[in-house]
Amino acid sequence: MEKDTYLKPLFKGNPITVLVLGICSSLAVTVQLKGALVMALSVTLVTAFSSLFISLLRNTIPNRVRIIVQLVVVAMFVILIDQALKAFSYDTSKMLSVYIGLIITNCIIMGRIEAFALGNKPWPSFVDGAFNGLGYGMILIIVAFFRELFGSGTLLGFQIIPQSWYIENGGWYANNGLMILPPMALILLGCVVWIHRSIDKELQEQ
Amino acid sequence: MNTNSNIYTIIYTTVLVVIVAAILAIVASALKPRQTANVELEQMKSIMLAANIGETNGQPDKKADFKKLYDQHITDTFVIDENGNKVQGVDAFHVDLKSQYNAIKNGGKLTLPVYKCKLDNGEEVTVLPCYGAGLWGAIWGYLSVKADGQTLQGAMFAHASETPGLGGEIAEPWFYNQFDGKTLADAAGAFSSVKIVKGGAGNDRNGVDAISGATITSRSLQNTIEQWMNYYKQILGE
Amino acid sequence: MMDYINIFIKSIFVENMVFSFFLGMCSYLAVSKNVKTATGLGLAVIFVLTITLPLNYLLYEYVLKAGALTWLSPNLAGVDLSFLSYIVYIAMIATFVQIVEMFVEKFSPSLYASLGIFLPLIAVNCAILGGSLFMQERGYSNVGEAFTFGLGSGIGWFLAIVAMAAIREKLAYSNVPKPLKGLGLAFIITGLMGIAFMSFMGFQL
Numbered sequence: 001m002e003k004d005t006y007l008k009p010l011f012k013g014n015p016i017t018v019l020v021l022g023i024c025s026s027l028a029v030t031v032q033l034k035g036a037l038v039m040a041l042s043v044t045l046v047t048a049f050s051s052l053f054i055s056l057l058r059n060t061i062p063n064r065v066r067i068i069v070q071l072v073v074v075a076m077f078v079i080l081i082d083q084a085l086k087a088f089s090y091d092t093s094k095m096l097s098v099y100i101g102l103i104i105t106n107c108i109i110m111g112r113i114e115a116f117a118l119g120n121k122p123w124p125s126f127v128d129g130a131f132n133g134l135g136y137g138m139i140l141i142i143v144a145f146f147r148e149l150f151g152s153g154t155l156l157g158f159q160i161i162p163q164s165w166y167i168e169n170g171g172w173y174a175n176n177g178l179m180i181l182p183p184m185a186l187i188l189l190g191c192v193v194w195i196h197r198s199i200d201k202e203l204q205e206q
Numbered sequence: 207m208n209t210n211s212n213i214y215t216i217i218y219t220t221v222l223v224v225i226v227a228a229i230l231a232i233v234a235s236a237l238k239p240r241q242t243a244n245v246e247l248e249q250m251k252s253i254m255l256a257a258n259i260g261e262t263n264g265q266p267d268k269k270a271d272f273k274k275l276y277d278q279h280i281t282d283t284f285v286i287d288e289n290g291n292k293v294q295g296v297d298a299f300h301v302d303l304k305s306q307y308n309a310i311k312n313g314g315k316l317t318l319p320v321y322k323c324k325l326d327n328g329e330e331v332t333v334l335p336c337y338g339a340g341l342w343g344a345i346w347g348y349l350s351v352k353a354d355g356q357t358l359q360g361a362m363f364a365h366a367s368e369t370p371g372l373g374g375e376i377a378e379p380w381f382y383n384q385f386d387g388k389t390l391a392d393a394a395g396a397f398s399s400v401k402i403v404k405g406g407a408g409n410d411r412n413g414v415d416a417i418s419g420a421t422i423t424s425r426s427l428q429n430t431i432e433q434w435m436n437y438y439k440q441i442l443g444e
Numbered sequence: 445m446m447d448y449i450n451i452f453i454k455s456i457f458v459e460n461m462v463f464s465f466f467l468g469m470c471s472y473l474a475v476s477k478n479v480k481t482a483t484g485l486g487l488a489v490i491f492v493l494t495i496t497l498p499l500n501y502l503l504y505e506y507v508l509k510a511g512a513l514t515w516l517s518p519n520l521a522g523v524d525l526s527f528l529s530y531i532v533y534i535a536m537i538a539t540f541v542q543i544v545e546m547f548v549e550k551f552s553p554s555l556y557a558s559l560g561i562f563l564p565l566i567a568v569n570c571a572i573l574g575g576s577l578f579m580q581e582r583g584y585s586n587v588g589e590a591f592t593f594g595l596g597s598g599i600g601w602f603l604a605i606v607a608m609a610a611i612r613e614k615l616a617y618s619n620v621p622k623p624l625k626g627l628g629l630a631f632i633i634t635g636l637m638g639i640a641f642m643s644f645m646g647f648q649l
Contacts, residue, residue, distance in 0.1 A: 031369075031370045031371065032370060059209075060209060060218070061209070061218070062209050062210060062214060062215040062218055062219075063209065063210055064210065064215060065215055065218075065219055068219070069218075069219065069222060072222060072223065072226055073222075073226070076226045076229065076230060079230055079234075080229075080230070080233060083230075083233055083234055083237050083241075084237070086237070086241045086244065087237040087240040087241050087244065088240070090241075090244040090245075090248065097366065097367060151371060152370075152371050175371075177371075177372075177419055180369060180370065180371040180372060181369070182369075
């Protein structure tokens with residue numbers, strides 16, 4: 001297998017910043033790093049396993065109901081993750097609420113199945129799915145890192161900005177409330193794209 | 207084999223759906239007891255925290271076994287109707303608060319749960335739930351009232367989807383601990399629900415600090431508490 | 445009546461699918477390059493949301509919810525199929541979209557030419573599934589409310605994509621830093637529009 005299978009989804013072919021896939025379901029979970037981590041992990045698992053599964057079935061799927069078959073398989077994995085979270089990590093499942101269900105329509109998964117898994121052997125499909133999930137998770141984590149750090153002064157719930165800096169305690173610092181609001185996720189994402197494309201000039205749009 | 211024929215398509219989808227449904231049914235029923243236990247534990251934890259049990263310095267105890275605490279401290283549970291009369295044969299713990307909220311809105315028959323709880327110092331408090339709509343989704347919580355029927359022992363709130371850091375702060379200890387020691391009565395002793403007001407409620411007997419930047423969640427919570435306590439005031443202090 | 449108006453206004457402005465929940469972003473970004481196609485996709489989304497939401501509501505209330513099957517036989521009161529809800533919703537949406545596509549193609553080729561190409565895109569539009577999931581989470585009390593919510597969110601999405609397309613058409617002539625051109629700027633503008641839409645928050649009739 002070529003090195004590209006691993007590296008491309010992380011940078012040059014990053015599903016979010018380059019392919020513009022899968023933004024929908026998850027920016028809302030980037031307020032806190034923990035949500036973003038769980039979401040990244042769940043999406044990686046679902047993409048990897050549904051790619052594997054579809055790739056195994058690829059020669060038997062009737063073309064006319066292709067999309068529905070894919071959706072059923074993806075939905076099955078999502079429900080498994082949802083059920084497992086509810087049973088073993090109830091707090092996280094409450095935090096992510098409907099966004100776990102929305103993984104089903106995350107375009108990355110369908111995109112990779114259509115573009116890769118339907119025409120490739122199971123193992124490469126699995127790797128492709130997993131690394132696309134990771135490339136996507138990476139962006140989520142970057143956005144969540146800045147939003148939690150500047151919005152709440154914490155990371156994964158631990159206080160990072162010293163308490164003595166805050167105005168309430170006689171300091172000079174205040175959390176940036178704007179970071180917590182949903183639109184900030186998009187603006188940060190825009191900045192990530194900006195930086196990414198400044199480094200990699202080939203990706204710039206004409 | 208022709209994978210595009212009608213018969214093949216129909217058989218294929220049927221088999222796939224049956225297999226998927228079977229897998230999911232097995233997993234779901236295997237995990238069901240754990241999930242129900244999680245939900246029930248969460249409810250017990252809320253009730254205990256509202257009575258300030260299982261808290262150290264106002265923070266929930268990470269190691270506390272809330273199921274055990276609940277069994278130890280809750281002495282009696284019952285259900286009342288809209289006139290404050292006890293209703294027989296309804297399990298208070300499993301009353302669906304959301305359906306009660308809808309019934310309050312539409313003026314239907316109510317079955318409101320009441321929990322009697324004995325504190326470590328022997329005092330008895332009454333823990334009462336409330337449930338309403340916040341800015342984005344549902345908010346709910348429990349208030350515990352001392353035997354005088356006015357003084358709050360404590361409170362605890364939770365929400366489905368308020369903004370973290372803004373409306374979501376109602377579920378944080380700094381917010382709900384403010385309710386400790388407040389009263390459900392004005393200076394003359396008449397019933398008056400808790401006011402959630404902006405900017406320093408300080409020593410006000412029934413006011414607490416609102417969350418800055420979350421006016422709507424604060425206001426909804428105030429209305430929700432008032433709405434439910436209006437029914438419960440009939441049985442308080444008895 | 446007031447309840448319906450409230451849900452309707454709220455789902456268009458306050459709980460806008462794009463600006464508050466980032467749903468349906470993929471097709472929103474891909475198709476918002478000119479107003480005409482954006483209008484086509486927007487209309488298709490309104491249509492599909494308005495129909496599938498009440499249908500999924502009925503499925504949830506009478507088939508999936510814990511104890512929902514009691515109308516069949518009282519013995520089924522203990523059956524809880526809600527774990528199947530995701531799969532049932534998405535299958536419902538995909539099937540509906542496919543049926544509509546076939547009908548439109550057969551009976552109105554002109555409509556198919558303008559709308560048809562967007563229909564397959566819609567099955568995987570998160571705004572549609574999101575609508576059904578929010579409907580379940582918020583627990584609307586009857587079909588009418590679910591219908592109003594579907595219609596409102598559809599219109600909200602339509603507004604968002606048409607407004608965005610109009611802005612992007614103008615942006616084509618602006619001088620923006622090269623790395624920001626296209627996608628990066630689209631994100632930032634959506635964010636700014638989201639902030640503007642936040643002023644509707646707490647809007648209540």
